[in-house]
Amino acid sequence: MIAAKQASAPAPPLWPAVAAMTALQALVSLALFAPGVVAPRAGLSIEQLSLFSTTAFTISLVSSFWGGTLVQRVGSLRVAALCAVAVCAGMSLALFESGWALLGAGLMLGLAVGPETPASSALLGRLVPAEKRAMVFSIRQTGNQIGAVVGSLLLPPIAVLLAPSSAYAAVIVCAAIAFAGFERLRPAYAMTPPSMPRLGLFDRLRLISADRRMAALAVASIPFSGMQVILNTCFVSFGTSELALSHVEAGWVLASAQGAGLMGRLGWGVVATRLRSARAVLVMAGVGMAVCALLLGLCGPLLSRSILILLTIVFGLTASGWNGVFIAEIAKPGRVAEATGAVLTASFLGLVAAPLLVALLTPRVGLGGSFVALGLTAAAGTAVLLMERSHARE
Structure with missing residues (x-):
């Protein structure tokens, strides 16, 4: 009983x-x-x-x-x-x-x-x-x-x-x-x-390499995640040192970008559902973050305050909002946990490598130059997604 x-x-x-x-x-x-x-x-x-x-x-x-x-x-x-x-x-x-x-x-x-x-x-x-x-x-x-x-x-x-x-x-x-x-x-x-499920590092790498689609997603996630961590970590310093923002102003602008990222995590899912393609949304996010990083790095000090805020909002929408759609795209029926863990291991590489790259470049080209370099890597990651999609169609 x-x-x-x-x-x-x-x-x-x-x-x-x-x-x-x-x-x-x-x-x-x-x-x-x-x-x-x-x-x-x-x-x-x-x-x-x-x-x-x-x-x-x-x-x-x-x-x-x-x-x-x-x-x-x-x-x-x-x-x-x-x-x-x-x-x-x-x-x-x-x-x-x-x-x-x-x-x-x-x-x-x-x-x-x-x-x-x-x-x-x-x-x-x-x-x-x-x-x-x-x-x-x-x-x-x-x-x-x-x-x-x-x-x-x-x-x-x-x-x-x-x-x-x-x-x-x-x-x-x-x-x-x-x-x-x-x-x-x-x-x-x-x-x-x-x-x-418990997968070691080499098990995860083998799971990625066995699937061309997952391999492309893993490669693209490295610069995407790197862009995200640098926006989060370095924007306030960039704003005060090169964009003529006060410390508090730089925090407010970054908060606007993160608020846009919050909306992006929810909104990109709606867009992917309407388009019936999470991959297309990831490509749009990759193009968006690459363009924003390049504009911010090359032209940031010349932009008006309103344009700078708008650009940073779009930056946050793309660089901080892509994760949910990405996780949905990497989930494989029957092996969701394994696939997610395997590809996210590659994402961690971007989180580790991007700060090292910025530390190496900033003394030589400034934070603006570092954002330009990261924008180029994000563009390369987007190109990998596009090439894999073209290969799948063929």
């Missing part, structure tokens, strides 16, 4: 879990944004910011491989709480405002970036009915832009009016609140997640 009652117990409610997992992604995004948006006030160089980003995403690539195992052992909400602890540790190191401290902050944040997606997927995958899956996961993916917008709007004024350390402290407070929320929800969602 008792077993029957337990078997018929209602499933935990969906929307608190969606809110928690969206908040987790927003928190991690906020922490990743923090050094970039306070950089002018903190005196951080592009080389230091690049090293921070490269370290964070290198560690996140490694931690993503064991994120699923950790979820299996301790559950999604406990992993979310551990991610909040890693954010607290990373921002606590950033308080010291030195290059080595920022490197340590990147290392700690990488431990949060890798596991947060497996934790969310395992929890929501158990709770979401099939007919709501696309909507729920789209909502969850907006957490990245929510954290970016909040960071771009609030952290520069805090850094200017108080100190950069106060901005980092604000992120620590957010992480502490998130930790308490995750731990409070954890008992209600204490269920064993399904086993998740």
Whole structure:
């Protein structure tokens, strides 16, 4: 009788879990944004910011491989709480405002970036009915832009009016609140997640190389993801150093771009549905981000304020809004998790390599020249998509 009652117990409610997992992604995004948006006030160089980003995403690539195992052992909400602890540790190191401290902050944040997606997927995958899956996961993916917008709007004024350390402290407070929320929800969602596919690095590379379509998507995702991370990390420094914007103004302009990226993550899906082609939307996004990067790098200082803001909004719409359609395009029936993990491994390479490229180029050609170089790589990635599409038609 008792077993029957337990078997018929209602499933935990969906929307608190969606809110928690969206908040987790927003928190991690906020922490990743923090050094970039306070950089002018903190005196951080592009080389230091690049090293921070490269370290964070290198560690996140490694931690993503064991994120699923950790979820299996301790559950999604406990992993979310551990991610909040890693954010607290990373921002606590950033308080010291030195290059080595920022490197340590990147290392700690990488431990949060890798596991947060497996934790969310395992929890929501158990709770979401099939007919709501696309909507729920789209909502969850907006957490990245929510954290970016909040960071771009609030952290520069805090850094200017108080100190950069106060901005980092604000992120620590957010992480502490998130930790308490995750731990409070954890008992209600204490269920064993399904086993998740485990693919090593070489397994993922073999899966990509065996499919020409996936290989083209993987190659294109490298410059696309690189463009996205540099827009997020370096735009405020670019705005203050080369576009004659104040620190707070640069934060507002970046927030506008990230708001456009939020709309893009939802809107591009509608466009892809209307056109019945996610690939066509990815090509449009690639062309858009390439053109915007080239114009911003070549003509940015000459543009009026209104044109600059409009250009940056389109930049955010394309460079920060392509991810949802991309994930939909790489999903293969029967091997969705494996295909997604394999191609996203290539995307991580862009997140790691782009900051290194910018650190190498900026002392020689300035940030404007670095944006031009990234625009050319995005154009090359778009060309790969077009060539593969032409080959498929033939």
